[in-house]
Amino acid sequence: MFNASDIFTISSQKQFDKTALKVFRYQHENNAVYREFCDLLQVDKGSVKSLAQIPFLPIQFFKTHQVVSNLNEVQQTFTSSGTTGTNTSRHLVTDVSWYEQSYRAAFTEFYGNIEDYAILALLPSYLEREGSSLIYMVEDLIKMTNNADSGFYLFNHEDLIQKLTALDHDGQNVILIGVTYGLLDLLEKQSFSLNNTIIMETGGMKGRRKEMIREELHKVLCDGFGLSAIHSEYGMTELLSQAYSLGDGIFECPQWMQVLVRDTEDALTYVENGKTGGINVIDLANINSCSFIATQDLGKKYANNTFEVLGRFDHSDIRGCNLMVL
Structure with missing residues (x-):
């Protein structure tokens, strides 16, 4: 089990990577929806040794599944605004103190x-x-x-x-x-x-x-x-952390949050810094849900883990990464 001090005292990339891999293994074991998604991708938990190898759950799962990593009572349910005729996301938070x-x-x-x-x-x-x-x-x-x-x-x-x-x-x-x-x-x-x-x-x-x-x-x-x-x-309904831009639309993450930018045609590969792709978010504070979310936002990542948001995917499904959503 994780303590807040494990997450909110991260101070280096090495420490972030090590903690993220521990969180991945924890959520693979305790989050049935996430584990099933990993199984559909034929990802073996023991073979994941780096951030780039961690599967990112498509954000649409929060519209169709209960994405939780424990059996504790739900303290707070956050919902997305949605639009007429669409399902809304539901983020079940079992410990709102996180x-x-x-x-x-x-x-x-x-x-x-x-x-x-x-x-x-x-x-x-x-x-x-x-x-x-x-x-x-x-x-x-x-x-x-x-x-x-x-x-x-x-x-x-x-x-x-x-x-x-x-x-x-x-x-x-x-x-x-x-x-x-x-x-x-x-x-x-x-x-x-x-x-x-x-x-x-x-x-x-x-x-x-x-x-x-x-x-x-x-x-x-x-x-x-x-x-x-x-x-x-x-920020978004499905996360428990926010990034901030102090100007020019360039966002910085707190130490327990990072983004990766995936290829829009192949959701399991990543593009170089400065190239446009889909934003994947690692939110280690989201320990009791899923910390690895493939969003529907398009963006670019730069040095020092800063990033820019350029818009959203034209289609509601993220190509190459919509297993199990329906």
């Missing part, structure tokens, strides 16, 4: 002491439903600021404009975390010239607006908020 430790430690790693900030959240499409892992995280971070000015906003843009303007003017460090279309809606009401505020977009138009490429989107946001850079958060 999630809390992951996002708290990652925030500290990238942004420092949370009590130095007021956090404002503009996440209407997430607030309007139950089961959002993003809302769970942001709600907890808001409480941890111990700042009475931190809080959620739905469609009360005028209140948010007044609060954001006043806090920034008073020299308060602010993080405004918002779904993309929500931030654009806000800028249609008011433009800003901010000096002490970080704008963090979580991606997604949720069908409310036309999709935009990152460069175009970030230029609109930079111009509208009066900033030189826009931060981004990369």
Whole structure:
């Protein structure tokens, strides 16, 4: 069994590799769905000696199977937003403290002491439903600021404009975390010239607006908020960790998370750094579910384990890696 200290104290690539292989063996033994997927790929547990040899479970499995690595009672079920007529992902979390430790430690790693900030959240499409892992995280971070000015906003843009303007003017460090279309809606009401505020977009138009490429989107946001850079958060229902971009769309992972980029035509091979492919995520905090997820995102990996997200696959199934999904 793993302790949090095994995961959140990783400090080198060698230590990450060693821990990831231990997690793989643990989940192969204890996660029936993952073990069956490995068996379909004819992967013998004992033959896996490197990260590149570990099978990555297609993310669609969370729509069709219960992906858990123990028999403990489910404490929290996180669900994806989905669209009309589609199944939603269900992430069954048997120990939510792993999630809390992951996002708290990652925030500290990238942004420092949370009590130095007021956090404002503009996440209407997430607030309007139950089961959002993003809302769970942001709600907890808001409480941890111990700042009475931190809080959620739905469609009360005028209140948010007044609060954001006043806090920034008073020299308060602010993080405004918002779904993309929500931030654009806000800028249609008011433009800003901010000096002490970080704008963090979580991606997604949720069908409310036309999709935009990152460069175009970030230029609109930079111009509208009066900033030189826009931060981004990369996370998903099926994971318990997030990567952050502090600008230019280049994401960094916390020490217990990494990405590999697979060939779009052969899901079991990997492309060189700087080449476009499908993003595979290793999230060692996801110990009680599956730590090795083949996402539907396209991206590029660079040196020092940084990466860029370029979009999503055109088709709902990931070619060459959709065994058992149906």
